[in-house]
Amino acid sequence: MTTQNAVFIYSSEFEKYSYPPEHPFNTVRATRVREIVSSMGMLSGIGKTEVAPKSAERIVLKKFHTARYLHALKAAAGGHLDVEALQMNIGSQDCPVFKGLYEYSALAAGGTLTEAKMILSGQADIAFNPSGGYHHAGPELAAGFCYINDVALACVVLAEQKKRVLYLDVDVHHGDGVANKFYDRSDVLTISLHQNPKTLFPGTGFENEIGTGEGKGCCVNVPLPVGTYDQAYLKAFETIVLPLVKAYNPDVIVFELGADALAGDPLGNLRLTNNVYAEIINHLMSFDKPIVATGGGGYHVENTVRAWALAWSVFCGDDYGDDMSHAMGGVFLESTEWQAGLRDRELPVTEQQKNAVVPAIETVIKKIKKSIFPIHGI
Numbered sequence: 001m002t003t004q005n006a007v008f009i010y011s012s013e014f015e016k017y018s019y020p021p022e023h024p025f026n027t028v029r030a031t032r033v034r035e036i037v038s039s040m041g042m043l044s045g046i047g048k049t050e051v052a053p054k055s056a057e058r059i060v061l062k063k064f065h066t067a068r069y070l071h072a073l074k075a076a077a078g079g080h081l082d083v084e085a086l087q088m089n090i091g092s093q094d095c096p097v098f099k100g101l102y103e104y105s106a107l108a109a110g111g112t113l114t115e116a117k118m119i120l121s122g123q124a125d126i127a128f129n130p131s132g133g134y135h136h137a138g139p140e141l142a143a144g145f146c147y148i149n150d151v152a153l154a155c156v157v158l159a160e161q162k163k164r165v166l167y168l169d170v171d172v173h174h175g176d177g178v179a180n181k182f183y184d185r186s187d188v189l190t191i192s193l194h195q196n197p198k199t200l201f202p203g204t205g206f207e208n209e210i211g212t213g214e215g216k217g218c219c220v221n222v223p224l225p226v227g228t229y230d231q232a233y234l235k236a237f238e239t240i241v242l243p244l245v246k247a248y249n250p251d252v253i254v255f256e257l258g259a260d261a262l263a264g265d266p267l268g269n270l271r272l273t274n275n276v277y278a279e280i281i282n283h284l285m286s287f288d289k290p291i292v293a294t295g296g297g298g299y300h301v302e303n304t305v306r307a308w309a310l311a312w313s314v315f316c317g318d319d320y321g322d323d324m325s326h327a328m329g330g331v332f333l334e335s336t337e338w339q340a341g342l343r344d345r346e347l348p349v350t351e352q353q354k355n356a357v358v359p360a361i362e363t364v365i366k367k368i369k370k371s372i373f374p375i376h377g378i
C-alpha cells in the first residue's frame with residue numbers, strides 16, 4: 001500500500017506530565033520519538049503531518065468508563081484519594097497518583113480518539129499516537145499503569161459508526177481491558193499476542209479465552225513462551241493473525257504497539273528485535289485498511305524509542321530496510337547501536353533456545369486453528 005496520509009499525534013502539552021520518577025512508565029518516550037522522526041524529516045512532506053490532539057471530553061470517556069470512576073480519578077488527581085478510589089486501584093503502586101494524572105490521561109486518550117476521528121472523516125489513512133495504548137484500564141479500574149483506556153474507546157467510537165474493527169495488540173502483556181469490553185461482540189475482533197500469562201501480568205489471555213455468545217471466536221489470545229524470538233513470533237503471527245484478518249475483513253485496524261516484547265525489556269521476557277514490528281506493519285499495510293496505531297508498554301526507553309521511530313518510518317513509507325544511513329542526516333546518535341540506523345541488529349538464536357520455544361508455539365497454533373478458525377470459515 002502506498003501511504004496517502006500518515007498522521008503523527010503529538011503535543012508539547014504531554015511534556016508537562018510524568019509518572020513518579022521511580023515508576024517504570026516513562027512518558028518521555030513519545031517526546032523522544034517525536035524528536036527523532038522530526039530530525040529525520042519524517043514529519044513533513046507529502047502525505048505526512050503532525051497533529052496536536054485535544055483532551056478527550058468526559059462525555060466521550062463515558063463510552064467506556066463509568067461516571068463514578070472518572071469522578072474518583074479526577075478527585076484523586078486533585079489530592080482527594082478516598083477508599084472508593086483505592087478500591088478502583090487508583091493510588092496503588094502500579095497506578096499511583098501524580099500531578100496532572102487526569103489531564104495527562106484525558107489528553108493521551110484524546111490523541112487516540114483524534115486518530116479515529118481523522119480516519120472516519122477520511123483525513124488520515126494511518127495515524128500513530130506514541131502517547132496512547134493504555135490497554136489494561138477497565139470501566140471502573142486503573143490497572144497495569146493504565147487509567148483511561150484510549151484503545152478501547154477508539155474501538156467503541158469506530159464500532160458506533162458501524163465499522164468492523166480489528167484490534168491487534170502486540171504488547172508483551174495481554175490486552176485485557178480491550179478484550180473484556182468486546183468479549184461478547186462480533187463487530188470488534190480482538191487479537192493479542194503476549195507472553196504466557198502464567199509468567200506475566202495480568203495473568204489472563206490463555207488460548208481458551210475465545211469470546212462468548214455473539215463474540216465467540218472474536219477474541220483471540222496467542223500466549224508465547226519466555227524467550228520467544230523473531231522467527232518464532234513471526235511464524236505465530238503469519239499462521240494465526242494473517243488468515244484471521246483476511247477472513248474477518250475489517251474496515252479499520254486498531255493497533256496497540258507496546259514495545260515491551262523487545263529483548264532486554266526490564267518487565268518482559270521475550271527476545272524480539274524491532275525488525276518484527278516493521279515486518280508486522282508491512283503485513284498490516286498490505287491489507288490496505290486504515291490503521292489507528294498507538295504506543296503502549298516499553299520499559300527499555302532507548303529500545304522503545306527506536307522501535308517506535310522505525311514503526312513511524314514504515315507507516316509513512318520512509319523505511320529503507322536495513323540501510324537508513326542516508327536518512328540519518330542531522331540525527332544526534334546518543335547510542336552507538338544507533339549508527340546502523342533505526343533497525344536492531346539480528347539476535348542469534350541457539351538450538352537450545354529454539355527447542356525451548358518452538359514446541360510451545362506449535363501447540364498454541366494448533367489449538368487456535370482448531371477452536372477459532374472454523375468459526376471464521378477458515
Ligand SMILES: [Zn+2]
Pocket residue numbers: 171172173258260296297298
Ligand atoms: Zn505491556
